[in-house]
Amino acid sequence: MAAVQSVSIDSPPASATSTGGLPISLAGVEKSFSRLTVLKHFNLTIKPGQFVAVVGRSGGGKSTLLRLIAGLDRPTAGQVLVDQKPVEGLNPHVRLLFQEARLVPWQRVVENVGIARGHNWRQDALATLSDVGLEGRENDWPSVLSGGQKQRVALARALVSKPSLLLLDEPFGALDALTRIEMHKLLDGIWRRRGFTTLLITHDVAEAVALADRVIVLREGFIALDISIDLERPRRELADARAVELQRQILEAV
Ligand SMILES: Nc1ncnc2c1ncn2[C@@H]1O[C@H](COP(=O)(O)OP(=O)(O)O)[C@@H](O)[C@H]1O
């Protein structure tokens, strides 16, 4: 909770609009926790506006990778660049979304979205709530919302400042299958309209193929597979043979 709040407080100016996405580059990155090395000689370049999914087994270093890019943690060695600059703490153009919505229970939906309370915060929050399909729910308390609706509020809170990089750590992992598919459609539409760079951590291979331009399989600190997903959008999950073939390739590498 503390981390999310501090991410939101330092907002870009209200006049800022999406820059169309920030590039990411990791060169020779290593991350160790005492004797455990989680990422080894890790190199990765992500283009502005790309939608990249990272899949891998639990404990494989996915969240660690996201935390380094977010500036929530530092590499043991090597360099992490966002927008061609070394990451030093939280960047106001970067927003995060986690599996739990982490809403403030004593604040209404609109106040949760406009948590940074910048200029025009209420108007911006209402517009973003409409973007995520929650028009008219602004005065609800978080406790009356379903899991999917809570994640929509959390997504709106992440999007309200028009970030240029969205970092998602298993954001739909706790949702039922139908709600997850609705969230995929929502995120795909918003990403296509706004063009921010997106890094999605997921253990769901179908989700990765449904959403990403590129899927990276992280295994024991290395990139075991890095493939382009050349499917037209919007994608219907599991709808075509090519998607199934891509899922098979990814599952073999995990
Ligand atoms: N702060 C930490 N201190 C010690 N070990 C950690 C810490 N964060 C993560 N780890 C360890 O690093 C490994 C990778 O964790 P993580 O990046 O969370 O994996 P994933 O998100 O792929 O499940 C795990 O073995 C985990 O226990």
Ligand SMILES: [Mg+2]
């Ligand atoms: Mg994780």
